[in-house]
Amino acid sequence: DAGVIQSPRHEVTEMGQEVTLRCKPISGHNSLFWYRQTMMRGLELLIYFNNNVPIDDSGMPEDRFSAKMPNASFSTLKIQPSEPRDSAVYFCASSLFGTGGEQYFGPGTRLTVT
Amino acid sequence: AQTVTQSQPEMSVQEAETVTLSCTYDTSESDYYLFWYKQPPSRQMILVIRQEAYKQQNATENRFSVNFQKAAKSFSLKISDSQLGDAAMYFCAYRNTGNQFYFGTGTSLTVIP
Numbered sequence A: 001d002a003g004v005i006q007s008p009r010h011e012v013t014e015m016g017q018e019v020t021l022r023c024k025p026i027s028g029h030n031s032l033f034w035y036r037q038t039m040m041r042g043l044e045l046l047i048y049f050n051n052n053v054p055i056d057d058s059g060m061p062e063d064r065f066s067a068k069m070p071n072a073s074f075s076t077l078k079i080q081p082s083e084p085r086d087s088a089v090y091f092c093a094s095s096l097f098g099t100g101g102e103q104y105f106g107p108g109t110r111l112t113v114t
Numbered sequence B: 001a002q003t004v005t006q007s008q009p010e011m012s013v014q015e016a017e018t019v020t021l022s023c024t025y026d027t028s029e030s031d032y033y034l035f036w037y038k039q040p041p042s043r044q045m046i047l048v049i050r051q052e053a054y055k056q057q058n059a060t061e062n063r064f065s066v067n068f069q070k071a072a073k074s075f076s077l078k079i080s081d082s083q084l085g086d087a088a089m090y091f092c093a094y095r096n097t098g099n100q101f102y103f104g105t106g107t108s109l110t111v112i113p
Helices: none
Strands: A005-007 A010-013 A019-024 A031-038 A042-050 A053-056 A065-071 A074-079 A088-095 A109-113 B003-005 B010-014 B019-021 B024-026 B032-039 B046-052 B064-069 B074-079 B088-096 B101-103 B107-112
Touching (some): A010 A019, A019 A088, A019 A109, A031 A074, A042 A065, A042 A074, A042 B101, A053 A065, B003 B101, B010 B019, B024 B074, B032 B064, B032 B074, B074 B088
Parallel strands (some): A010 A109
Antiparallel strands (some): A005 A019, A019 A074, A031 A088, A042 A053, A088 A109, B019 B074, B032 B046, B032 B088
């Protein structure tokens, strides 16, 4: 298995631009998580999906952030408009709900907003 | 809500020695899962070890073992025969039966040659 795939690996954009991060979970996994990691705030859960349905989005910072999971093999996290404080590493992780399974993390997307 | 606490922001260990990283958690549930993840400078989050709360036996994976104290809600990680490649940030994580994960703030481990 290829593991969790994220793209792009690095993204540099200007303030005000729209940013879209993409994630492909491990085949067969039915739960997907988006995290943000910064030095100041550590690892923060933004949103998670079970069977493509958003279950908990209380971690989404504000309306500028949105996430979708149109099917079991793809999810996006969108920031519009982006701000410098959104600069962070964004991780996607997947797991198999209903078991004691751990989360498998993607390699992360390093986002820099100038 | 469940919380996970790692009280040691930084730790260091001499190569070949043993080090223990601490983790405590707060929960009212009886069935849950605990994990330790390693994050090296590459940023990739790697599972080190897992423990099911219903199992009394402590999990072991080669040089990595845990001390799971359910009543005390403690889940420490012991690394034996430390190697330079063990240098990383280590995160303790809790998962409830609802598939929600909670992570600690991490412990940065330095291995001294």
